[in-house]
Amino acid sequence: MMAKYDEPLLNEIEEEKEEKFEEIERKELNIPNLPERQVMKHFIHLSQMNYGVDTGFYPLGSCTMKYNPKLLQRIASMEKINFVSPLQDESTVQGNLQLMYELEKMLCEITGMDAFTLQPAAGAHGEFTGMLIARAYFEWKGERRKNVIIPDSAHGTNPASARMAGFNVIEIPSKNGRVDLDALEHVVDGETAAFMLTNPNTLGIFEKDILKIAKVIKEAGALLYYDGANLNAIMGKAKPGDMGFDICHLNLHKTFATPHGGGGPGAGPVGVKKFLEDFLPLPRIKKVGNEYKFDYSSKKSIGKVSMFYGNFAVLAKAYTYILMKGKELKNASEKAVLNSNYLMEKLRKAGYDVPYYGRRMHEFVISLSDLRKKGIRAIDVAKRLLDYGFHPPTVYFPLIVEEAFMIEPTEDENKATLDKFAEVMGKILHEDAELLKNSPHSTPVKRVNEVMAAKKPKLTWKDLK
Numbered sequence: 357m358m359a360k361y362d363e364p365l366l367n368e369i370e371e372e373k374e375e376k377f378e379e380i381e382r383k384e385l386n387i388p389n390l391p392e393r394q395v396m397k398h399f400i401h402l403s404q405m406n407y408g409v410d411t412g413f414y415p416l417g418s419c420t421m422k423y424n425p426k427l428l429q430r431i432a433s434m435e436k437i438n439f440v441s442p443l444q445d446e447s448t449v450q451g452n453l454q455l456m457y458e459l460e461k462m463l464c465e466i467t468g469m470d471a472f473t474l475q476p477a478a479g480a481h482g483e484f485t486g487m488l489i490a491r492a493y494f495e496w497k498g499e500r501r502k503n504v505i506i507p508d509s510a511h512g513t514n515p516a517s518a519r520m521a522g523f524n525v526i527e528i529p530s531k532n533g534r535v536d537l538d539a540l541e542h543v544v545d546g547e548t549a550a551f552m553l554t555n556p557n558t559l560g561i562f563e564k565d566i567l568k569i570a571k572v573i574k575e576a577g578a579l580l581y582y583d584g585a586n587l588n589a590i591m592g593k594a595k596p597g598d599m600g601f602d603i604c605h606l607n608l609h610k611t612f613a614t615p616h617g618g619g620g621p622g623a624g625p626v627g628v629k630k631f632l633e634d635f636l637p638l639p640r641i642k643k644v645g646n647e648y649k650f651d652y653s654s655k656k657s658i659g660k661v662s663m664f665y666g667n668f669a670v671l672a673k674a675y676t677y678i679l680m681k682g683k684e685l686k687n688a689s690e691k692a693v694l695n696s697n698y699l700m701e702k703l704r705k706a707g708y709d710v711p712y713y714g715r716r717m718h719e720f721v722i723s724l725s726d727l728r729k730k731g732i733r734a735i736d737v738a739k740r741l742l743d744y745g746f747h748p749p750t751v752y753f754p755l756i757v758e759e760a761f762m763i764e765p766t767e768d769e770n771k772a773t774l775d776k777f778a779e780v781m782g783k784i785l786h787e788d789a790e791l792l793k794n795s796p797h798s799t800p801v802k803r804v805n806e807v808m809a810a811k812k813p814k815l816t817w818k819d820l821k
């Protein structure tokens with residue numbers, strides 16, 4: 357349970373006047389003048405009123421809020437990682453180049469791709485990079501292909517990225533929670549540049565027809581794009597490269613244990629098959645003899661997509677995480693999938709509806725639409741969970757499920773936590789409608805106006821005036 361303080365803002369705390377310094381104080385600095393002790397107490401209180409993966413269950417579907425081992429933070433703050441300049445001469449940062457070179461090889465091994473760029477700073481940025489690669493490839497081939505096909509279950513960044521790269525987006529409906537092959541075949545033609553697919557998809561369902569899908573796309577001369585933001589389900593078990601994907605992005609800040617939320621920093625490396633390697637952003641890192649070098653030689657490259665070489669600290673954490681886990685990476689996926697199916701069954705037993713019921717991968721989606729009869733919406737249940745000390749799941753996504761609750765327990769939670777969560781969810785189902793609609797009751801901040809919070813966020817104390 358979160359702590360609760362009646363904590364004023366720093367500028368609301370009455371200052372203790374130190375008269376003798378008044379003459380030399382800079383008057384224009386309009387910040388509170390408080391003793392360190394008070395400032396420390398303030399920030400510790402704020403941190404105690406916060407909720408994170410280190411304090412409790414955080415089943416935010418599609419976000420993979422797994423535990424981030426503290427060793428990774430220590431590695432990322434090492435002098436030779438944290439205090440190097442990207443402008444240093446190659447010869448002075450050989451270890452850093454080696455780390456990036458080896459990370460690229462590891463990601464190739466995990467995904468079955470042939471080459472990676474580590475530059476993109478987020479998943480969406482990776483998608484955009486992948487789409488630019490697709491565009492450059494067809495321009496080079498002299499083919500005019502203007503369409504990108506995307507299922508209606510996709511993450512919203514997919515259509516946005518394709519559109520930003522200059523493509524038209526064609527959305528196809530899902531059938532029983534999967535790609536509808538007939539619908540796909542109906543829209544694929546000589547103008548199709550790519551099909552963007554998430555597998556397992558956002559319902560946590562594995563697209564078992566993936567080889568047939570790949571065939572349809574290949575026969576049309578188009579590219580198959582893999583949204584690998586949530587690789588947590590298949591690491592060490594299956595490879596997008598083996599499924600026929602040509603381009604894929606990963607979210608190191610989800611699957612490979614960099615803390616995220618609040619906007620970064622992240623890393624969304626993009627992998628491609630050999631025939632697309634020359635289109636990757638520059639520089640690439642090559643090993644010449646025993647030396648690592650930046651390579652700017654490709655003429656087909658789409659150019660740079662980041663300043664310098666990407667978010668190096670995030671890369672260092674992913675590299676460490678993969679080395680730490682080694683062959684056990686696959687255990688993480690197995691446990692993530694087991695946890696997700698276990699919790700899904702418990703919630704079904706408690707009375708929740710699982711659309712397209714069947715085995716799931718790392719996450720699952722339930723629908724709370726039955727509760728609408730009582731005037732209760734998914735958001736009310738989400739808010740009520742806060743009273744019981746749980747972070748709510750992702751709500752209202754994917755869009756193809758009404759009143760969706762998208763739940764991703766991750767591999768790091770134990771049975772006791774999952775049981776407790778299921779028990780609380782079961783209890784909420786029978787709670788009074790008014791109680792739910794006015795929740796949360798026990799948190800420092802009560803129900804917020806979600807629309808105002810998104811449209812008119814107050815991000816500094818100045819906005820509060």
Ligand SMILES: *Cc1c(COP(=O)(O)O)cnc(C)c1O
Pocket residue numbers: 418419478479480481511513554558583585586607622624
């Ligand atoms: C998180 C996510 C993305 C976007 O990643 P960002 O790093 O937030 O840009 C894309 N696709 C899927 C399926 C995701 O879960």
